[in-house]
Amino acid sequence: MTSPEPCPVARALDAIGDRWSLLIVRDAFDGVQRFGDLQRNLGMARNILSDRLRKLVDAGVLQTQPASDGSAYQEYALTAKGLGLFPVVVALRQWGEDQLFAPGEAHSSLVEKASGQPVARMQPQTADGRVLAPGAAVVRKLG
């Protein structure tokens, strides 16, 4: 479970598959960029957040940049690599909403209601754009 993982899924999980990284990334997509905001938002220990941020920066998922409000501190922003996690976060949210909530149960995708806009969803598809349903036909194509 370490070193040169040959499986892309395993390698991805090695990079961002821990308990906090993807939640940090989700918040980053949501525009949260400050240490304190992340910490309050996620309710995690400062040292852990600090460590996770460093690792995400080392991994090239986040980058630090001067604070937009002119304060002496920095902000954490998604890199291109980090933005590439968008489908992952969307897919996770989608599965969570579809499979992990009771029919009437409220979840916190409030933005949809607030904005009146449907949130992004995912559909696996072939390279030529045909929609793909999970099942026997694709079962051996996951790598």
Add this chain to the structure above:
Amino acid sequence: MTSPEPCPVARALDAIGDRWSLLIVRDAFDGVQRFGDLQRNLGMARNILSDRLRKLVDAGVLQTQPASDGSAYQEYALTAKGLGLFPVVVALRQWGEDQLFAPGEAHSSLVEKASGQPVARMQPQTADGRVLAPGAAVVRKLG
């Protein structure tokens, strides 16, 4: 980080966000259904695999069924809920391939080459099917 998580992403990660579950699910999508095959394939300790399988069954992601070869044991198969993780696994694999491998480096999505068929890819899209690029416009829609 426990109990009634209101965020779908957090709840999803609570269910399958540990170090092994998604790898087991990936193998399941790949047709691996036997305890011993999973154990050898993933190189994980028997007791951990046993525990993880039980939890995945409890979570409704996997179900046991009589072995197809008539042996006395059982097989672990994806439920509908588990099949719903297809986009998640695909998105993870896609990100891994695109961002975590050097240009010429080989990864183990051999199936594509073997079958000559392109593997599934993901594209986030709106409810009406328009393709969505990650960025400012969608940044507040992740929930």
Add this chain to the structure above:
DNA sequence: CAGTATCCCTCAAGATACTG
């Protein structure tokens, strides 16, 4: 405010022996 440094502790994970 944005971190770092310490201390502590739980739990996930590994190894391995055992059972039907």
Add this chain to the structure above:
DNA sequence: CAGTATCTTGAGGGATACTG
């Protein structure tokens, strides 16, 4: 072969005090 039982370890994580 398909697990279960037991033991041990180490890393991940939490609380909190501290610094620039």
